[in-house]
Amino acid sequence: MATATIPPLTKKDFQTDQEVRWCPGCGDYAILSAVQSVFPELGIPREKFVVISGIGCSSRFPYYMNTFGFHTIHGRAPAVATGLKLIRPDLEVWVATGDGDALSIGGNHTIHMLRRNVGLKVLLFNNKIYGLTKGQYSPTSEIGKKTKSTPYGTADRPFNPVSLAIGSEATFVARTVDVFMQHMKDTLKSAAAHKGAAFIEILQNCNIFNDGAWHDLTEKEVRSEHVVQLEHGKPLIFGKNRDKGIKMDGLELEVVQLGNGVTEKDLLIHDEHHPRASYAFVLAHMEHRPGFPTPIGVLRNWGDVPRYEDVVTTQIKDVIAKKGAGDLAKLLRAGDTWEVKA
Amino acid sequence: MATTIETPRHITKEVLDKAVIRFCGDSGDGMQITGNQFTNTVALYGNDLATFPDYPAEIRAPAGTLPGVSGFQVQFSSGDVYTPGDSVDALVAMNPAALKMNLADLKPNGILIVNKDDFGETDLRKAQATSNPLEDHSLDAYRLFAVELTRLTRVALQELGLDAKSMDRCKNFFALGMCFWLYNRPMDSTVRWLDDKFSKKPLLAEANKRAMKAGYSFCEATEAFQISYEIPPAHLSPGTYRNLSGNQALALGFVAASQKSGLPLFQGSYPITPASDILHELSMYKDFGVTTFQAEDEIAAITSAIGASYAGALAITTTSGPGMALKTEAMGLAIAVELPLVIVDVQRGGPSTGLPTKTEQADLLQALYGRNSEAPIPVLAAATPGDCFWMAMEASRIAVKYMVPVILLTDGYLANGAEPWRIPTLSELPEIPVKFVTDPTNFHPYSRNPATLARPWAIPGTPGLEHRLGGLEKQDVTGNINYEPLNHEHMVRLRAAKVEAIVQDIPDIVPVGDPEGDLLIVAWGSTYGAITAGVNAQRALGKRIGHVHLRNLNPFPRNLGEVMQRYRHVLVPEMNMGQLVLVLRSKYLVDAQGFNKIQGRPFKQAEIEGKIEEILD
Numbered sequence: 001m002a003t004a005t006i007p008p009l010t011k012k013d014f015q016t017d018q019e020v021r022w023c024p025g026c027g028d029y030a031i032l033s034a035v036q037s038v039f040p041e042l043g044i045p046r047e048k049f050v051v052i053s054g055i056g057c058s059s060r061f062p063y064y065m066n067t068f069g070f071h072t073i074h075g076r077a078p079a080v081a082t083g084l085k086l087i088r089p090d091l092e093v094w095v096a097t098g099d100g101d102a103l104s105i106g107g108n109h110t111i112h113m114l115r116r117n118v119g120l121k122v123l124l125f126n127n128k129i130y131g132l133t134k135g136q137y138s139p140t141s142e143i144g145k146k147t148k149s150t151p152y153g154t155a156d157r158p159f160n161p162v163s164l165a166i167g168s169e170a171t172f173v174a175r176t177v178d179v180f181m182q183h184m185k186d187t188l189k190s191a192a193a194h195k196g197a198a199f200i201e202i203l204q205n206c207n208i209f210n211d212g213a214w215h216d217l218t219e220k221e222v223r224s225e226h227v228v229q230l231e232h233g234k235p236l237i238f239g240k241n242r243d244k245g246i247k248m249d250g251l252e253l254e255v256v257q258l259g260n261g262v263t264e265k266d267l268l269i270h271d272e273h274h275p276r277a278s279y280a281f282v283l284a285h286m287e288h289r290p291g292f293p294t295p296i297g298v299l300r301n302w303g304d305v306p307r308y309e310d311v312v313t314t315q316i317k318d319v320i321a322k323k324g325a326g327d328l329a330k331l332l333r334a335g336d337t338w339e340v341k342a
Numbered sequence: 343m344a345t346t347i348e349t350p351r352h353i354t355k356e357v358l359d360k361a362v363i364r365f366c367g368d369s370g371d372g373m374q375i376t377g378n379q380f381t382n383t384v385a386l387y388g389n390d391l392a393t394f395p396d397y398p399a400e401i402r403a404p405a406g407t408l409p410g411v412s413g414f415q416v417q418f419s420s421g422d423v424y425t426p427g428d429s430v431d432a433l434v435a436m437n438p439a440a441l442k443m444n445l446a447d448l449k450p451n452g453i454l455i456v457n458k459d460d461f462g463e464t465d466l467r468k469a470q471a472t473s474n475p476l477e478d479h480s481l482d483a484y485r486l487f488a489v490e491l492t493r494l495t496r497v498a499l500q501e502l503g504l505d506a507k508s509m510d511r512c513k514n515f516f517a518l519g520m521c522f523w524l525y526n527r528p529m530d531s532t533v534r535w536l537d538d539k540f541s542k543k544p545l546l547a548e549a550n551k552r553a554m555k556a557g558y559s560f561c562e563a564t565e566a567f568q569i570s571y572e573i574p575p576a577h578l579s580p581g582t583y584r585n586l587s588g589n590q591a592l593a594l595g596f597v598a599a600s601q602k603s604g605l606p607l608f609q610g611s612y613p614i615t616p617a618s619d620i621l622h623e624l625s626m627y628k629d630f631g632v633t634t635f636q637a638e639d640e641i642a643a644i645t646s647a648i649g650a651s652y653a654g655a656l657a658i659t660t661t662s663g664p665g666m667a668l669k670t671e672a673m674g675l676a677i678a679v680e681l682p683l684v685i686v687d688v689q690r691g692g693p694s695t696g697l698p699t700k701t702e703q704a705d706l707l708q709a710l711y712g713r714n715s716e717a718p719i720p721v722l723a724a725a726t727p728g729d730c731f732w733m734a735m736e737a738s739r740i741a742v743k744y745m746v747p748v749i750l751l752t753d754g755y756l757a758n759g760a761e762p763w764r765i766p767t768l769s770e771l772p773e774i775p776v777k778f779v780t781d782p783t784n785f786h787p788y789s790r791n792p793a794t795l796a797r798p799w800a801i802p803g804t805p806g807l808e809h810r811l812g813g814l815e816k817q818d819v820t821g822n823i824n825y826e827p828l829n830h831e832h833m834v835r836l837r838a839a840k841v842e843a844i845v846q847d848i849p850d851i852v853p854v855g856d857p858e859g860d861l862l863i864v865a866w867g868s869t870y871g872a873i874t875a876g877v878n879a880q881r882a883l884g885k886r887i888g889h890v891h892l893r894n895l896n897p898f899p900r901n902l903g904e905v906m907q908r909y910r911h912v913l914v915p916e917m918n919m920g921q922l923v924l925v926l927r928s929k930y931l932v933d934a935q936g937f938n939k940i941q942g943r944p945f946k947q948a949e950i951e952g953k954i955e956e957i958l959d
Contacts, residue, residue, distance in 0.1 A: 047805045068802035071812030079642035083649025112638040319628035326630035342580040
């Protein structure tokens with residue numbers, strides 16, 4: 001008996017015939033390419049993938065993925081995806097969103113999807129600007145930023161997306177950068193392996209309305225001084241000559257110079273499975289302090305929380321197992337009834 | 343007609359064809375439970391009935407005050423009942439505040455039972471009463487029975503070892519027992535209910551049973567009333583009946599639609615009065631595979647339902663007016679992506695938070711037109727609590743057949759009101775056939791069924807059907823994003839034609855009453871009972887009146903315009919400022935006139951009759 005072998009999927013299988021309509025040079029192209037490269041490696045049939053988005057440049061993503069796709073309305077992708085997952089927990093659902101979509105108009109859905117631990121992978125394209133509406137500030141724009149809607153500078157304090165996710169009890173929180181292709185692919189794969197809600201902030205360049213927003217982290221000459229890569233089980237080292245490290249004492253972090261008696265053994269060894277969310281929160285916040293680098297990689301990976309859709313569907317199965325499948329005729333006749341004779 | 347029968351022990355038993363009773367008291371006095379128990383008992387006896395629970399928006403306003411008064415009215419009869427009754431024959435008032443708020447509805451010489459123990463100085467002050475009505479002769483026009491409900495209940499329960507507060511919480515059952523005696527009704531269904539409700543607290547079950555029996559015995563022993571009443575069973579059409587509220591009926595209807603369609607039921611909802619009970623009911627039916635999702639807000643409630651519909655579920659979202667406002671953008675998405683969805687709006691008084699617990703019909707124009715751009719949606723409305731069951735099934739059927747979101751309107755009066763409901767057999771339920779597309783050959787996400795204009799339902803997980811949906815304008819058939827001017831006009835007209843096509847499923851309307859004549863009443867929703875009763879009474883006087891009660895508000899039945907031409911006058915009573923009448927006038931160029939009541943309360947039969955007389959006399 002011959003067994004039909006299904007040829008393995010390739011990147012091409014995930015590309016559509018639709019013309020991609022992002023601006024030339026947009027960081028979104030790299031993200032699309034990374035996702036299209038990673039999906040075939042996950043061993044999941046193509047029809048099981050669903051990509052759901054809200055509104056914004058990032059949210060055009062589903063049109064360019066040859067999977068099931070749903071371009072919904074502004075901010076609501078996590079809620080649409082939650083409904084989908086509750087009915088079909090077997091599907092592999094990815095959400096493409098941006099800093100405005102996920103953190104401003106859709107902030108409520110983002111935090112509730114994370115605290116419920118719905119089994120979704122969320123790609124938050126953070127370019128710190130509203131691109132599709134042509135250049136207003138976003139909830140991640142730095143304070144004082146001059147934009148079309150803030151000619152004298154913003155007065156708002158920005159969100160740090162990863163600390164918001166950690167505060168929302170997210171079970172997987174990571175950060176990567178559009179131009180670090182290999183790091184992005186590795187991060188996507190780690191997220192794919194996580195059962196519950198996986199939140200990935202992707203620092204992404206909008207070369208039209210906010211060009212260079214991440215240059216401090218991405219330009220060759222300076223990035224090693226400004227970025228620390230988190231790797232599970234490894235010490236936090238950064239610097240052009242890998243000569244700086246981060247020490248942790250209680251909840252306090254300190255940047256130290258290696259040498260003169262200070263060795264790698266003195267540094268913080270990253271534990272992405274650390275049982276306390278406060279650990280990841282301290283890491284997420286270091287970038288706000290002078291002299292500290294911005295962490296990228298997996299900040300938190302906490303596997304012990306059941307997926308929301310599994311809890312809900314198990315509850316239904318348990319009730320059916322206990323009471324038997326519902327009988328409609330019986331249900332209609334439940335409670336006190338009486339007969340009226342002809 | 344009343345006939346008088348002499349019973350032994352010098353108590354007159356009078357046979358009546360109907361009676362209206364209202365229980366009122368503080369919202370902590372258990373008036374809704376008392377009313378429901380009385381209702382169940384008369385229903386089981388075979389009377390036709392209609393109920394009107396009326397409670398404050400505050401969970402517990404300060405005890406004994408006017409805003410804290412809660413009431414429950416039921417009309418029961420040996421004949422047909424269409425309304426809870428315009429005025430009441432017997433009023434049970436547990437405190438001065440309840441008396442003050444409800445006395446105006448008691449008929450002259452009506453029976454008035456009050457709790458004498460709650461008419462102290464403090465109680466009167468809380469009710470803002472300047473003198474004691476039990477002493478100032480203001481109640482002389484009624485048959486007043488001032489009973490020491492609190493003291494007598496404590497006496498009845500003294501052996502049980504309960505604290506005073508727990509004993510006092512049973513006094514509503516003492517009053518209920520009195521009413522059972524007054525109307526010659528058995529206590530056994532309430533006994534069963536108490537045993538079930540307090541199965542884990544048998545002492546409380548016993549206390550309430552004793553209080554009820556004490557109330558009954560009190561009447562028997564003291565011959566307090568000198569008269570009791572008998573209302574014989576009604577001649578309902580044969581069958582098995584149960585008592586059902588509108589919200590319960592909706593829940594059952596959606597479960598039935600799920601079973602008949604073979605689709606799992608998904609409800610996305612955010613708690614809101616008066617729609618929350620639908621969520622409470624459906625959350626119990628997990629054995630029917632029902633998924634209920636209490637979302638973080640109204641928007642997530644509808645968008646999660648859209649996600650579930652996309653996944654192939656029978657998806658519904660349930661809310662009231664303020665929630666409808668929040669859901670409008672998502673309704674547009676469901677229209678654009680052509681996914682089935684039922685949106686239930688249990689209307690309440692507005693605008694804004696308005697009157698959360700009071701009824702109104704003022705969301706009709708919102709349902710018909712309240713979205714950005716050209717966004718047509720089929721709109722249905724249930725007429726009675728029991729009709730909510732059938733309309734839930736009909737809304738589901740239309741949604742999956744035409745691949746459209748459907749709005750189903752009910753209101754607070756239908757939601758909480760109850761009536762005897764003849765339980766249908768499964769073979770009486772409509773079929774709801776559904777087919778997902780599975781064949782990738784020539785698959786296009788927006789290809790059309792020529793009869794219904796529906797697009798195929800292609801659910802994720804089906805090999806070869808990968809496609810993209812979205813709120814952007816798309817090309818017909820392929821679904822590709824398309825901004826061309828003529829394509830947009832084509833799609834706008836197509837979405838409208840799809841909704842219009844539903845008319846093929848709507849039977850022509852036949853007016854109840856005179857098929858032509860002097861007056862046609864066109865109405866919708868919960869005004870059904872009062873209008874039916876009013877029209878019946880006025881036709882009995884020889885007036886030539888027809889009544890059309892619309893359950894399909896978009897599209898209308900095909901012959902509605904023609905039917906309206908057969909009468910000299912067209913009257914449209916509505917609990918709003920005139921919304922259906924606006925649509926009828928603009929669509930049919932008919933000189934229909936409105937009759938409007940915006941008080942958070944349903945029409946009374948007398949109000950309908952008064953308007954008919956004003957037009958025709």
